[in-house]
Amino acid sequence: MKILLLNGVNLNMLGRRDPKFYGTDTLSQLEDKVVSYASQRGATVQCRQSNCEGELVNILQQTDCDAVIFNAGAYSHYSYALRDCIECISVPVAEVHMSDVDNREQFRRNDVLADVCVARFTGKGTRSYLDAVDFFTAK
């Protein structure tokens, strides 16, 4: 199985964002953990990150992976472009958030991607991503 690990806006700033919500790992340390965890489960992982909504749409539309683990960052709360994209591609997308978005500010409770994704993992830091790996590799 080939998994696309796609991180969206501001996730390149991991390691410099509030550790209370996002831990201390940088994006590349997080990616290394996901790659190594997935490889123990027989999956390969392609890692991508973009701050640009349209670029994230392009990456999703063009992916040849079997599954996507996607943290869209703040776009999750309002991007109908990403929602429409996920709805029309055939590859399954699992939504991930490091922080517990349902118990933070009110605006983070609005999630326009949730019902077009096949699963949602929140509030566990890096473990949210690893749970998404488990979800796809258990199938």
Ligand code: DQA
């Ligand atoms: C986030 C939560 C979002 O609300 C926020 O805008 C992010 C990160 C998370 O991983 O917890 O950038 O997606």
